[in-house]
Amino acid sequence: MKENKQIVLYEPKLDDLWFRQECNQDPNTMSYNAGYDLYCDGYHFETGCIDFPKAMWNVWIEKIKNPNMFFAYIQDEKTKKFVGYVNFRKDEKSNSASVGILIKNEFRGQGYMRPAMQKLIEKARFQRIDALTDNVPENRENALKVFYDLGFRKIEEFSQLKFGKKELVAKISLQL
Template sequence: MLKIIQPRLSELSYRKKIMQDIETMSYNAHYNLDFPEYNNDTGCILFDESSWKSWYSKWINNEPTRFYAYLQNEDGNYVGEINYHLDSSSNTHQIGILIEAKYRGLGYGLEGLKLLIEKANKMD
């Protein structure tokens, strides 16, 4: 059973870890995203500590416009992240789910998606 955990600023090291993990981010490779922190070859995203404060203020405690949280398994390990946000340029709601590579294939993606949908419905 997964739990949704909103991280503290000091806990963003897990996000940094998965954003820079080649196996976890391989799905994201070769999309030609146009920002300097993105590595087109690996799909990894540099998430330097100098950006944490501004990122945190944008993503945390900004419901219903934005929601971000870690997924924590029954053993207390973070297994991934989920998010929800309103894209004002397209006026659409978008969701994201990322499961750390070593935890894939264990049902966490589906369970996390269900938790995210439940959370998004409460924000509506």
């Protein structure tokens, strides 16, 4: 039986940002993000990687101090290793927040997603956010299974282009 992973959400300091850089420049971790028409600085269409050079770290860490943003590493309590990260961004008007989760490729399939999302939901409740949303391609079945188990519901379906081909996406939401 798969061991239940014990994790904590750790808010990184400047010196910890090497791990975000390591994740964002790893093609195996970022391939899910490849092939989209994203107009963001440092995005690599072919690999999905996003540049995060040290010169950007100071500005970025200041940006996430914004009270509408939350960003944390997922840290394994036992090994103390960082295994991925979660985030949410609150929309002040609707008081809902869009969430994100990424597990570094080498730590996938080991059961980190569920406990990490549970902790993120707790954090959002604590901040009195009304709802969490995400847009998840329908073919990410493992991810959707966990989201639905945790109470998220599909509220809309739309399509987007990945490498020029249509991909179905579920817009999901959890009322807190």
